[in-house]
Amino acid sequence: MRAIVIPVTGGPEVLEWREVPDPRPGRGEVLIEVAASAVNRADVMQRQGRYDPPPGEPPYPGLECSGVVAEVGENVEQFRVGDRVCALLGGGGYAERVTVPWEQVMPVPDGVSLVEAAGLPEAVCTVWSNVFMLGRLRRSETLLVHGGASGIGTMAVQLAKAFGSRVVATAGRADKLERLRELGADEVINYREEDFAEKVRADVILDIVGAKYLSRNLQALRTGGRLIVIGLQGGVKAEIDLRTLLAKRAAVYGTTLRSRPADEKGAIVRGVVGSVWPLVAAGAVRPVVYAEVPMAEAAEAHRMLDSGEHVGKILLVR
Numbered sequence: 001m002r003a004i005v006i007p008v009t010g011g012p013e014v015l016e017w018r019e020v021p022d023p024r025p026g027r028g029e030v031l032i033e034v035a036a037s038a039v040n041r042a043d044v045m046q047r048q049g050r051y052d053p054p055p056g057e058p059p060y061p062g063l064e065c066s067g068v069v070a071e072v073g074e075n076v077e078q079f080r081v082g083d084r085v086c087a088l089l090g091g092g093g094y095a096e097r098v099t100v101p102w103e104q105v106m107p108v109p110d111g112v113s114l115v116e117a118a119g120l121p122e123a124v125c126t127v128w129s130n131v132f133m134l135g136r137l138r139r140s141e142t143l144l145v146h147g148g149a150s151g152i153g154t155m156a157v158q159l160a161k162a163f164g165s166r167v168v169a170t171a172g173r174a175d176k177l178e179r180l181r182e183l184g185a186d187e188v189i190n191y192r193e194e195d196f197a198e199k200v201r202a203d204v205i206l207d208i209v210g211a212k213y214l215s216r217n218l219q220a221l222r223t224g225g226r227l228i229v230i231g232l233q234g235g236v237k238a239e240i241d242l243r244t245l246l247a248k249r250a251a252v253y254g255t256t257l258r259s260r261p262a263d264e265k266g267a268i269v270r271g272v273v274g275s276v277w278p279l280v281a282a283g284a285v286r287p288v289v290y291a292e293v294p295m296a297e298a299a300e301a302h303r304m305l306d307s308g309e310h311v312g313k314i315l316l317v318r
């Protein structure tokens with residue numbers, strides 16, 4: 001098969017579409033003939049040599065895909081050859097075929113094309129596991145989403161609205177803020193012009209900035225609030241006044257999805273299929289697709305992501 005390989009780390013130009021060995025499904029695995037994948041910030045970090053794939057995962061980038069089941073390994077009863085699926089991957093989505101533990105595979109939700117489905121698994125599973133499973137966001141509460149225009153952010157805004165919560169989202173450009181309003185955000189903040197900590201009080205904060213926002217995020221939390229850090233775009237080390245944490249009885253969490261074992265990913269995937277797919281089928285939550293790029297031209301898709309112009313997901317289509 002062919003896949004995007006990273007022969008040396010560097011800029012988008014290092015990505016090469018090449019012949020590589022075909023994967024075979026092991027026990028408990030499904031082989032997917034890939035229709036599309038999607039670009040995530042983690043793929044850019046992997047390309048730059050700052051984020052190695054976890055042990056045992058394919059070396060090619062790609063944390064999600066959609067496609068058709070081409071083969072099933074021993075002990076897989078949940079999927080059959082020919083099923084239209086999408087999957088949360090530990091890597092290897094930028095390829096013609098990929099193997100994945102069956103627990104991480106989902107049917108394509110109703111109302112979404114096979115290609116569009118490639119942009120759902122990573123964003124939906126990240127938001128579901130952090131905002132709902134860990135953060136326990138309730139209907140009466142407010143969610144603050146940083147990086148609202150990102151693949152993750154556009155999903156967080158839609159899902160929290162669909163579950164009836166109030167949503168505030170940040171972004172760095174007027175057109176992005178406008179798009180976030182269209183997606184359902186109740187309030188939007190241009191972080192280049194205003195300090196969110198002066199404007200918002202939130203019960204749950206989904207943060208992709210990290211160190212630079214830590215103390216202001218704590219300031220923005222309500223009593224009993226939950227701050228969940230999933231990205232470190234603004235640095236890794238910060239100091240906080242622990243009195244704020246105590247006084248607010250607040251919690252700070254940090255998580256990654258990629259390194260979790262298949263059974264934990266499976267629990268997230270089951271929650272998504274049971275609770276989110278009906279909302280997708282009803283049209284309340286949609287994949288937000290910024291562009292579709294041929295998979296062989298992944299370098300172009302990475303340039304697009306690097307430029308920061310996008311809102312939502314950039315898909316890689318075969």
Ligand SMILES: NC(=O)c1ccc[n+]([C@@H]2O[C@H](COP(=O)([O-])OP(=O)(O)OC[C@H]3O[C@@H](n4cnc5c(N)ncnc54)[C@H](OP(=O)(O)O)[C@@H]3O)[C@@H](O)[C@H]2O)c1
Binds near residue numbers: 150
């Ligand atoms: N821990 C996990 O399990 C996990 C899983 C998936 C993703 N992530 C993380 O989630 C983040 C989003 O991922 P993605 O693939 O969806 O990325 P993406 O689409 O490339 O989006 C990144 C966004 O960050 C925004 N941004 C940068 N600095 C900001 C700031 N100071 N305040 C608010 N927004 C800011 C940019 O928008 P503006 O133009 O508005 O600045 C950009 O759209 C990444 O940091 C990624 O590493 C973590």
